C-alpha cells in the first residue's frame with residue numbers, strides 16, 4: 001500500500017471504530033484485524049502503519065469524532081507530512097478543503113474529565129492514561145527453572161516483573177510458549193501481590209475472567225492449597241483452563257457463577273476463605289492505554305451500573321472470608337466511584353472489618369486504598385484496597 005492509501009485505510013477503519021463506539025460494537029483491535037482479513041494484499045508493514053495511524057487519531061480525540069476523516073484531519077493538523085498525503089491520488093484521501101470539519105482534540109469526554117478531576121486526577125495524569133503501554137511480563141515461578149529471558153528486558157518493581165519495549169514480539173519466544181513467562185501489566189502483578197496469597201491457603205479469585213490474576217496467585221501459592229477461580233462469563237472462564245495448564249498451575253478449580261446468585265455455587269466456601277480477590281467489573285479508565293476508544297463508549301449510566309455491581313460483589317465476597325481472613329478489592333479505574341468511594345461504602349456496610357491498605361512498592365494513597373497510575377507508576381491504572389475480617 002502507498003503511504004496515502006494507508007491513511008485512507010486508517011480513515012475507513014476509524015469509521016468502523018466510531019460506529020462501534022456508538023452502538024456498543026466490537027473493540028478497535030478486533031475491528032482492525034477484521035478489516036485486514038479479506039485484504040490479503042496488505043503486508044505486515046501496512047497493517048502496523050494503519051493501526052498506528054488509527055490509534056493516533058483515537059488517542060487525539062476526547063469526544064467521539066463525527067467521522068474517521070474528521071479524526072484523521074485532527075492528526076494532520078499537527079503533521080504536515082501526513083496532511084500532504086491527502087492528495088486525491090488513487091486510493092488516497094480526497095484533498096483537504098478549506099473549512100472542512102476537523103474533530104476536536106482532548107483527553108476524554110467532558111463528563112468523564114469532570115469525574116476524573118473530582119477523583120483527584122490531574123489533567124497530566126489523565127493524559128498519561130492515553131500513553132502507549134510497554135510490554136510487561138511476569139516470570140512464572142512455577143515453570144521458570146532454566147529460563148532464559150528474551151533480550152531487552154528491564155526489571156520492574158513487581159517481584160517477578162520485567163519490562164520490554166511495546167513493540168517486542170514475545171509470543172514466539174520459547175520462554176512464552178513453554179509458560180515460563182506470562183504477559184501481565186506491572187500494576188496487575190502488584191494487585192496480585194496485594195493478595196499476599198501463601199502456600200496451603202484457600203484463596204478465591206471471585207471475578208477471575210480468563211485467569212490473568214489467577215495464574216499469579218497459583219505461583220505465589222507454589223501450587224499448594226486451593227485456588228477457586230470463579231466468573232459469571234462462561235467463555236472467559238473456559239479460556240482459563242488451557243492457560244493454567246500451560247502455566248503449570250495445578251491447584252485451580254473453576255466455578256461458573258450465575259450473576260445475582262453467586263452463593264449458590266460458592267456456598268461450600270462461605271466463611272472459609274483465607275483470602276478473596278474481587279477484581280471487579282469496571283469502566284476500565286485505567287486501561288485506556290490499551291483500548292483508548294473505551295472512553296468514547298462509557299456513559300454515566302454504565303458507570304453507575306458498574307459501581308452497583310462492585311458493591312454487590314464486595315458483599316458476596318465478605319460472606320466467603322473466614323474470621324481473620326482478608327478481602328482484596330481491585331478495579332482498573334481511577335474514578336473514586338469505583339475505588340475510594342467503594343472502599344468507604346464497604347466499611348460502612350461491614351463495621352466488623354478493618355481497612356489495611358496494602359504495602360506495595362508503587363502507588364499513591366487514595367482514601368482507604370492505593371491508586372496506581374501510568375503517570376505516577378508507569379503501570380495501568382488501578383485501585384486496590386484490603387479489608388481484614390476481624
Ligand SMILES: C[S@@+](CC[C@H](N)C(=O)[O-])C[C@H]1O[C@@H](n2cnc3c(N)ncnc32)[C@H](O)[C@@H]1O
Pocket residue numbers: 206207208209210211212213214230231232233236257258259260262279280281282313
Ligand atoms: C476486571 S474483569 C476480571 C479480569 C481477570 N481477573 C484478569 O485478571 O484477567 C471482571 C470480571 O468480572 C466478571 N463478572 C461480572 N459479573 C460477575 C459476577 N456476578 N460474578 C463473578 N464475576 C463476574 C466478568 O465476566 C469479568 O471477567
